[in-house]
Amino acid sequence: MKKPHEGSLGSKVASRVRDAIIHGDIALGESLSEDLLAEVFSxxxxxxxxxxxxxxxxxxxxxxxxxxxxxxxxxxxxxxxxCEARFVVEHRAAALAFAKSPAEAGAELSAVVDDMEQCIKNDDMQGYGEADSRFHDVFYRYCGNRYLVSMYDLNLAQVAALRTNLASLSPGEPHRSFADHRLIADMFSEGQADELEETLRAHIHRTEENYVAALKGMRENSEESRLSVLKRALRTDRPIR
Structure with missing residues (x-):
């Protein structure tokens, strides 16, 4: 929910790099040279x-x-x-939001779900990921507990980066994820949250499985690519004698 404090030049650079990582423009594991960043931002x-x-x-x-x-x-x-820590914090925030402001939170959740549906139709996975983050933000804006918000902010950037970089690589996504979000939004709108904990638990657990599988596939593809480059670099028309 928070971004680096605005004002200093360093904070502005941090905000730009942060956005690039979260949006997937800079990949996980990418090297960042101080000299290159200084040159890029002048x-x-x-x-x-x-x-x-x-x-x-x-x-x-x-x-x-x-x-x-x-x-x-x-x-x-x-x-x-x-993901385990996320569930513990997020379930409590969602439960408090439902207890305190179900109608207001439900209206915002439903509006975000509509945005997510439009992103799917437009095949806009970056927009979908951003909407996904906005959906979960709603719990914390209505939970009324500043300490839960602080705990969320502590890991927000990592969660958002994983969502952007890995979610689109998971088979069946984002349609399964969308169904979960629609179901949760309906629980708030209808004032029925009996299954909120189990739905959120299943949603985050599947997210964990998807991210781990996507990370494995991404690294295997990266290793294959590096191997192909090495083979091309070492290929010669004459055998070694």
């Missing part, structure tokens, strides 16, 4: 270093002292832990 290395430190706090980059900074590249275990 700034010195000082605001770039500030930006990278901010992004490290958000979990979006990993700083290395003797090599280029890299965009976070989660393991399957990290994805599982993130």
């Amino acid at each position: 700034v010195s290395r000082t605001p770039v270093r500030e930006a990278l430190r901010q992004l490290e706090v958000q979990g979006l980059v990993e700083l290395h002292t003797k090599s280029a900074t890299k965009v976070f590249d989660p393991t399957p275990e990290q994805i599982s832990e993130l």
Whole structure:
């Protein structure tokens, strides 16, 4: 829900890089050179270093002292832990939102679902991912608990980046995901949330499975591509004697 504080040059650079990672324009595991970022943004290395430190706090980059900074590249275990923590926090936020403002939250959830449906029709997966994030934001805006919001903000960027980079690679998505969102929105609108916990649990668990499978496939394809490049680079018309 939050973005880096605006004002400083470093924060502005961080915001631009953050958006590029979340939108999938910069891939997971991508190297980020301080010199290149300074050149791209026409700034010195000082605001770039500030930006990278901010992004490290958000979990979006990993700083290395003797090599280029890299965009976070989660393991399957990290994805599982993130999804587990997400469910614990998100279920409580959704339950509080339903208890306090079911009609208002339901109206916003339904409006976002309509946007998601339009994105599917337009084959706009980036727009769908952004709408997906807006859907889950609703729980926190209506939960009335600042500490839940802070816990959500702590991992928001990573969740959004995984959603953009991996969700579109999962078979059957986004249609299965869309059905879950429609069902949850209907629960709020109809004032019936008896199955909210189990629906949200199943939704996030399937998300975890999809992300892990998509990550595995992406890495296998990347390894195959690197192998093909190496073979082409080493190919010669004459055998080694």
